[in-house]
Amino acid sequence: MGDTVVKIENLVKKYKELTAVDHLSLEIRKGEVFGLLGPNGSGKTTTISCLLSLLAFDEGTIELFGKTMTPTSYDIKARIGIIPQNVAVFDELNVYENIDCFCGLYITDKAKRRQYVDEAIAFVGLQDFTKFKPKKLSGGLLRRLNIACGIAHKPELIILDEPTVAVDPQSRNKILEGIEELNKNGATVIYTTHYMEEVEQICSKIAIMDHGKKIAEGTSGELKRMIKNTETVTIEMDEPDQALVETLNRLESVYEVKWEAGKLKIYLAGGEHNLLDIMDLLRTSGVRFGQVTSELPTLNDVFLTITGKELRDKD
Amino acid sequence: MFFHNLKYEIILNLRAKEVIIWMLLFPIALSVLYKAAFGNVYENGGITTVPVAVVEHEPDEMFRSMINYMGESESTVDGTESNLGRWLAKTMQEKNQQEDGERKPLFHAIYCNEEDAYRMLEDGDVKGIIFVDAPEGAAALSGDTQDADTSGDASDTVTAEWGAEAIKHFREAWGGDAVYENADAEEILSGEGLTLQDMTSFQDMLDKKSSLTLKIKSNGMEQSSIKRFLEMYSALTGITAHLADGGDTDSSSVMDAAVIADEKLTEGNTDPFVTYMYNMIAMVALFGMTVALHVALFSEANLSDYGARRSCSSTPKLTTIMAGLCGCFLSQILCVAVCITFQAFVLKVDFGGRLPFVYLGGALGAVMGVSMGFFVGAIGRLKYEAKIGISMAVVMGLSFMSGLMFSGIKASIEMSAPIINDLNPVAIVADSFYYLSVDPDLTRYWGKMVCVLLYTVVFILLGFLLTRRRKYESL
Numbered sequence: 077m078g079d080t081v082v083k084i085e086n087l088v089k090k091y092k093e094l095t096a097v098d099h100l101s102l103e104i105r106k107g108e109v110f111g112l113l114g115p116n117g118s119g120k121t122t123t124i125s126c127l128l129s130l131l132a133f134d135e136g137t138i139e140l141f142g143k144t145m146t147p148t149s150y151d152i153k154a155r156i157g158i159i160p161q162n163v164a165v166f167d168e169l170n171v172y173e174n175i176d177c178f179c180g181l182y183i184t185d186k187a188k189r190r191q192y193v194d195e196a197i198a199f200v201g202l203q204d205f206t207k208f209k210p211k212k213l214s215g216g217l218l219r220r221l222n223i224a225c226g227i228a229h230k231p232e233l234i235i236l237d238e239p240t241v242a243v244d245p246q247s248r249n250k251i252l253e254g255i256e257e258l259n260k261n262g263a264t265v266i267y268t269t270h271y272m273e274e275v276e277q278i279c280s281k282i283a284i285m286d287h288g289k290k291i292a293e294g295t296s297g298e299l300k301r302m303i304k305n306t307e308t309v310t311i312e313m314d315e316p317d318q319a320l321v322e323t324l325n326r327l328e329s330v331y332e333v334k335w336e337a338g339k340l341k342i343y344l345a346g347g348e349h350n351l352l353d354i355m356d357l358l359r360t361s362g363v364r365f366g367q368v369t370s371e372l373p374t375l376n377d378v379f380l381t382i383t384g385k386e387l388r389d390k391d
Numbered sequence: 392m393f394f395h396n397l398k399y400e401i402i403l404n405l406r407a408k409e410v411i412i413w414m415l416l417f418p419i420a421l422s423v424l425y426k427a428a429f430g431n432v433y434e435n436g437g438i439t440t441v442p443v444a445v446v447e448h449e450p451d452e453m454f455r456s457m458i459n460y461m462g463e464s465e466s467t468v469d470g471t472e473s474n475l476g477r478w479l480a481k482t483m484q485e486k487n488q489q490e491d492g493e494r495k496p497l498f499h500a501i502y503c504n505e506e507d508a509y510r511m512l513e514d515g516d517v518k519g520i521i522f523v524d525a526p527e528g529a530a531a532l533s534g535d536t537q538d539a540d541t542s543g544d545a546s547d548t549v550t551a552e553w554g555a556e557a558i559k560h561f562r563e564a565w566g567g568d569a570v571y572e573n574a575d576a577e578e579i580l581s582g583e584g585l586t587l588q589d590m591t592s593f594q595d596m597l598d599k600k601s602s603l604t605l606k607i608k609s610n611g612m613e614q615s616s617i618k619r620f621l622e623m624y625s626a627l628t629g630i631t632a633h634l635a636d637g638g639d640t641d642s643s644s645v646m647d648a649a650v651i652a653d654e655k656l657t658e659g660n661t662d663p664f665v666t667y668m669y670n671m672i673a674m675v676a677l678f679g680m681t682v683a684l685h686v687a688l689f690s691e692a693n694l695s696d697y698g699a700r701r702s703c704s705s706t707p708k709l710t711t712i713m714a715g716l717c718g719c720f721l722s723q724i725l726c727v728a729v730c731i732t733f734q735a736f737v738l739k740v741d742f743g744g745r746l747p748f749v750y751l752g753g754a755l756g757a758v759m760g761v762s763m764g765f766f767v768g769a770i771g772r773l774k775y776e777a778k779i780g781i782s783m784a785v786v787m788g789l790s791f792m793s794g795l796m797f798s799g800i801k802a803s804i805e806m807s808a809p810i811i812n813d814l815n816p817v818a819i820v821a822d823s824f825y826y827l828s829v830d831p832d833l834t835r836y837w838g839k840m841v842c843v844l845l846y847t848v849v850f851i852l853l854g855f856l857l858t859r860r861r862k863y864e865s866l
């Protein structure tokens with residue numbers, strides 16, 4: 077494993093009564109795409125702000141690149157690129173000027189800056205829009221501009237705070253691919269989101285947060301292994317009789333059977349050819365059924381298992 | 392990095408729709424409106440016929456010929472008026488005439504007794520009373536002379552220029568009509584036209600020269616034009632006397648003595664149109680407040696995402712703030728300059744011939760407005776929109792109190808609580824322009840400029856104190 081880029085120890089941040097971050101410890105290594113996953117209000121943005129020395133915090137230490145981060149650590153700041161949660165670009169400036177404006181906060185050399193800005197524009201695919209003002213850009217393009225403003229100076233550590241909120245699927249994919257590419261080019265990435273699919277897709281390491289606490293950490297696979305469930309089989313059918321449920325429950329890997337709104341859910345832990353066994357059983361008992369699906373566990377299941385609630389509100 | 396930030400600061404300011412509307416279009420539209428409503432009186436380049444009462448306690452031939460010549464009827468020049476008076480009057484008249492060459496009488500003089508004069512002044516039938524009294528002493532040119540330190544000051548250019556020209560004309564005149572008509576000015580000036588004997592005979596007349604006092608009810612263009620006339624007159628006669636005494640042509644000492652005190656009877660209305668124009672510039676300058684609100688806002692992480700972005704960058708906050716301030720200074724000065732230029736050259740507002748000082752005052756006013764905005768932007772956590780609204784309301788309110796909409800407001804504040812006018816930034820800037828147009832020297836103008844600078848320094852310091860913090864309790 078490479079060097080430690082970010083080291084947060086026992087971070088506590090309180091807003092008056094509310095503890096937004098509660099004894100959080102994180103270690104992020106060079107070359108990782110680190111996902112900070114948690115529902116809205118779980119303290120992701122607060123953690124990032126403390127990390128960047130924007131917020132004063134109550135307890136804990138934060139080290140970046142092996143040094144304690146302070147508001148005047150300009151040498152450290154020069155190596156970081158941030159993409160804030162809300163789009164922060166100037167309406168009066170066009171795409172090129174916006175990127176140039178923010179890039180100029182880091183890069184003084186004009187020729188170098190021009191090259192960097194052009195590269196950033198190409199990177200987010202806004203070549204056809206360089207003269208466009210932000211108001212003329214769609215939500216997705218605007219997000220891409222927001223990202224370009226944060227990465228133009230080629231930072232070693234890139235922090236993205238929910239960059240895909242309110243973004244069309246095409247732009248979302250473009251953004252996710254872009255992050256993977258940035259990572260391939262050597263950048264360490266911190267990525268916060270409440271979309272588990274995204275962290276599963278791109279993150280090499282994930283920390284799940286809730287109420288300011290880190291409730292789990294690991295790779296996607298490691299996290300899923302933390303829970304009992306390995307597979308959930310769903311069958312469309314009328315309410316089964318008690319005998320069938322009991323027979324199903326007697327199968328080795330089945331630990332729970334539930335019927336709800338026209339669907340029978342069978343939860344399994346481990347075992348092999350589970351689906352086949354279930355299908356055999358159903359056929360011999362002669363019940364009529366419709367569609368059968370088998371799902372592997374998601375991070376949502378992990379979250380659900382640990383906290384007893386869904387990761388995000390059904391939308 | 393400073394210049395990079397400065398560049399974008401200026402671009403941002405000049406592209407902002409609000410700036411274009413409030414700093415450029417609004418004042419121009421408003422001043423055109425005012426011009427249409429009030430300005431017609433001042434066509435012909437601001438010269439009008441001013442009704443004035445003359446109370447002669449002691450008849451003064453020369454002065455009478457002068458004022459009559461400047462007055463409504465040219466035929467009043469008769470035997471009782473002196474030749475010199477006519478020449479001086481003609482000189483001044485020429486000076487006052489605009490390019491179109493149309494002769495417009497400067498004064499409508501009404502000779503009357505003191506009682507009638509005061510009554511007419513109260514009623515507004517005349518703009519001022521000129522008292523012609525017996526001389527009090529040889530040195531005193533007028534009854535009341537202000538202590539004015541104008542030596543070596545560029546402010547007196549108008550007077551000095553007039554004086555120099557008048558000396559020339561005077562010499563020409565004294566040399567005789569024939570000489571004046573045929574000889575060229577250089578020749579006359581070289582000394583041939585003027586003889587010592589002529590000067591001595593003139594001395595007798597000067598000895599009888601009376602003391603002049605002006606009483607006015609309020610300040611305004613017309614009042615200042617009477618005052619300027621009297622100052623010219625005193626200066627001219629003073630110079631002549633000076634020359635007659637064998638002095639050189641350096642007239643500055645005479646100029647000093649030639650300041651006529653305007654005794655205000657009461658604080659009254661100032662001339663509306665000009666007051667509006669001065670207030671307009673002051674208002675535009677103070678609008679710098681709204682422009683500068685974002686300086687702190689865009690640099691403070693707790694106030695905006697831009698601020699967060701900047702705070703996370705490797706550019707120190709001081710640099711971004713300084714660049715922001717300087718950018719606002721420059722763009723706001725530009726807006727004020729546009730406004731002044733429009734008023735001076737399109738609307739032909741009278742700034743007393745001291746345009747550079749008007750620009751200076753406007754620029755310093757803009758700097759003050761920007762620093763106030765910087766301060767307001769840095770305090771509290773109110774939303775940007777709310778701060779914009781508050782600043783707009785403050786500037787409009789101050790402008791209103793300074794007489795932007797009703798010129799009487801300021802006068803009534805002056806009566807009840809003059810300290811408010813002294814503290815009102817809009818009034819400070821507007822007053823400085825007013826002083827430029829009526830004062831012979833720049834003392835009061837500089838006084839106001841000192842106030843402006845004080846405000847600026849205080850607000851900038853406070854702003855920096857407020858933005859000094861580096862970490863926030865909450866964002």
Ligand SMILES: Nc1ncnc2c1ncn2[C@@H]1O[C@H](COP(=O)(O)OP(=O)(O)O)[C@@H](O)[C@H]1O
Nearest residue numbers: 091096115116117118119120121122123865866
């Ligand atoms: N400025 C603030 N003042 C008070 N409470 C805040 C403030 N900012 C955030 N919070 C609270 O802190 C908690 C964490 O917020 P945040 O870090 O924004 O969560 P996330 O980014 O994960 O959605 C939330 O309960 C939120 O309401």
Ligand SMILES: [Mg+2]
Nearest residue numbers: 120121161238
């Ligand atoms: Mg957030």
